[in-house]
Amino acid sequence: MSKAVVVKDLTKKFGNFTAVNKLNFEVDKGEVFGFLGANGAGKTTAIKILCGLSKPSSGQVTVAGFDAYKQSELIKKNIGYMSQRFSLYDDLTIAENIRFYGGIYGLKRVEIQSKTKEYVKKLDLEEFEGRAVIDLPLGIKQKLAFSVANVHNPAIIFLDEPTSGVDPITRRQFWDMIYSEAAKGKTIFVTTHYMDEAEYCDRITIMVDGKIEALDSPSRLKKDFNAHNISDIFLKLSRKQNSTQN
Amino acid sequence: MKTAIEIENLAHNYGLVEALKPLDMSIESGTLFGFIGPDGAGKTTLFRILTSLLLPTQGTAKVLGLDVVDDYRKLRPLLGYMPGRFSLYQDLTVAENLQFFAKLFKTTIQENYHLIKDIYDQIAPFKNRLAGKLSGGMKQKLALSCALIHKPELLFLDEPTTGVDVVSRAEFWEMLRKLKNYGITIVVSTPYMDEAALCDKVALIQKGKILQTDSPNNITESFVKPLFSVKSNERNSLSKDIETFGKTDSFYWFGDSIRWIGDDEKDADLLRIYLQQKNHQALEIKKIKASIEDCFMDLMKGNYE
Numbered sequence: 001m002s003k004a005v006v007v008k009d010l011t012k013k014f015g016n017f018t019a020v021n022k023l024n025f026e027v028d029k030g031e032v033f034g035f036l037g038a039n040g041a042g043k044t045t046a047i048k049i050l051c052g053l054s055k056p057s058s059g060q061v062t063v064a065g066f067d068a069y070k071q072s073e074l075i076k077k078n079i080g081y082m083s084q085r086f087s088l089y090d091d092l093t094i095a096e097n098i099r100f101y102g103g104i105y106g107l108k109r110v111e112i113q114s115k116t117k118e119y120v121k122k123l124d125l126e127e128f129e130g131r132a133v134i135d136l137p138l139g140i141k142q143k144l145a146f147s148v149a150n151v152h153n154p155a156i157i158f159l160d161e162p163t164s165g166v167d168p169i170t171r172r173q174f175w176d177m178i179y180s181e182a183a184k185g186k187t188i189f190v191t192t193h194y195m196d197e198a199e200y201c202d203r204i205t206i207m208v209d210g211k212i213e214a215l216d217s218p219s220r221l222k223k224d225f226n227a228h229n230i231s232d233i234f235l236k237l238s239r240k241q242n243s244t245q246n
Numbered sequence: 247m248k249t250a251i252e253i254e255n256l257a258h259n260y261g262l263v264e265a266l267k268p269l270d271m272s273i274e275s276g277t278l279f280g281f282i283g284p285d286g287a288g289k290t291t292l293f294r295i296l297t298s299l300l301l302p303t304q305g306t307a308k309v310l311g312l313d314v315v316d317d318y319r320k321l322r323p324l325l326g327y328m329p330g331r332f333s334l335y336q337d338l339t340v341a342e343n344l345q346f347f348a349k350l351f352k353t354t355i356q357e358n359y360h361l362i363k364d365i366y367d368q369i370a371p372f373k374n375r376l377a378g379k380l381s382g383g384m385k386q387k388l389a390l391s392c393a394l395i396h397k398p399e400l401l402f403l404d405e406p407t408t409g410v411d412v413v414s415r416a417e418f419w420e421m422l423r424k425l426k427n428y429g430i431t432i433v434v435s436t437p438y439m440d441e442a443a444l445c446d447k448v449a450l451i452q453k454g455k456i457l458q459t460d461s462p463n464n465i466t467e468s469f470v471k472p473l474f475s476v477k478s479n480e481r482n483s484l485s486k487d488i489e490t491f492g493k494t495d496s497f498y499w500f501g502d503s504i505r506w507i508g509d510d511e512k513d514a515d516l517l518r519i520y521l522q523q524k525n526h527q528a529l530e531i532k533k534i535k536a537s538i539e540d541c542f543m544d545l546m547k548g549n550y551e
Binding site: 037038039040084137138139161164165166167168169170172175193194195196199200218219222229230231234235238 | 283284285286381382383405408409410411412413414416437438439452498499500501502539542543546547
């Protein structure tokens with residue numbers, strides 16, 4: 001099976017501070033990969049490197065077959081990204097947002113037009129079509145943002161807390177969209193603070209203090225840690241960390 | 247028991263958008279009260295009205311016996327408010343921010359230090375750092391310290407745990423429990439349904455409407471539909487097979503299992519036989535108690551226009 005992401009001994013230092021400390025993992029094509037960890041554990045630093053926005057201090061990183069040191073521009077072209085904090089331009093309409101992102105990724109005018117039609121139909125957006133994105137309910141906005149992150153048909157989509165603050169029904173609809181893209185062979189790299197969502201991933205990693213402390217399928221991790229749910233594993237890892245510090 | 251908040255026919259519109267639909271409710275003194283709901287439910291609008299920062303379109307609200315519109319000057323010194331967005335002075339240090347808020351409310355840090363000691367001690371090593379340079383968790387602790395330094399009678403916390411990891415969230419709720427013991431009424435909002443269980447009483451809110459108000463236990467007890475958890479080794483085909491089963495009110499994933507709600511409890515036996523015929527190995531079907539999230543999803547369905 002071909003690998004979407006290969007990370008070997010990835011380390012990132014800021015001065016004396018080691019934000020990311022010798023990460024090792026591989027993500028398969030078509031896998032839903034959960035990237036979890038406490039605030040400040042180093043997730044954002046690692047994601048920035050995987051997205052080609054920051055260079056590693058040492059180690060090897062290949063994303064969609066491209067090298068993070070020498071080919072970061074090619075990485076950017078071959079990934080999609082959406083986050084809870086920033087995804088679409090609030091003061092542009094749905095069509096304008098799609099045109100903007102489609103244009104950035106070099107799509108032809110006819111392709112942008114057909115994508116616009118496709119998304120409006122698929123997400124049932126007819127009533128919102130001429131309105132600014134700010135008027136969309138959050139759940140619909142996040143579903144649209146996911147589609148727009150996919151507009152240039154990238155190999156990998158990075159989702160940074162995509163469902164934060166979204167209602168429980170729409171959250172599940174969002175995961176249906178994730179699954180249907182993964183089934184088409186797209187790789188999904190996702191972060192979340194909802195522990196039930198961690199269970200929806202094929203495999204998860206849990207980062208603590210710049211290191212990966214757990215990496216496996218949710219069911220195997222629960223067995224290994226003798227835990228009822230992912231929340232328990234989190235608590236166990238953080239207690240372990242505290243006891244080694246004190 | 248004394249009433250801390252009394253709301254009558256309160257509503258708010260932003261232009262044509264009904265952010266808060268006409269609402270009547272009261273909150274007792276000394277409770278830890280949670281507004282549970284997704285973004286856009288109206289939580290922040292309600293908090294801004296109750297803290298006298300926004301005029302309601304209609305209706306009245308009394309907080310600590312004072313009208314939020316007419317008596318706002320008397321009311322404000324009695325309230326602590328931690329907005330959802332970090333609102334301290336980024337270009338002042340940790341210590342300067344705290345000093346500023348103490349002075350603004352005509353008190354001193356020493357006078358009420360016991361209230362914030364547990365929280366502030368954790369950030370005190372960084373007291374000369376600019377607030378803008380703090381990590382998310384430390385900003386949150388500083389914001390809470392600043393909201394408490396004048397010993398408010400009532401504390402409003404708007405989504406203090408959004409975007410925060412599970413471990414830090416658990417610690418934050420422990421701090422709230424301790425504050426409650428000082429007799430402070432605490433009103434908190436959150437989009438995380440599992441945090442409802444940590445409140446004395448909650449209001450489930452969506453699209454500007456309160457769906458239900460009660461203790462978390464009473465809310466989950468009031469869920470009367472037959473609810474079962476279904477697990478099998480064939481995770482991928484499980485939802486497809488349940489979909490074709492028929493006799494189903496609704497079903498959805500919940501962590502590693504599917505929640506299945508039937509029209510009739512007896513149908514669970516039929517579901518078992520049906521799934522066994524579909525070759526589901528290690529099948530586990532058991533009746534379970536509803537969580538707040540199950541209740542919320544059920545109530546939401548009735549709230550779609």
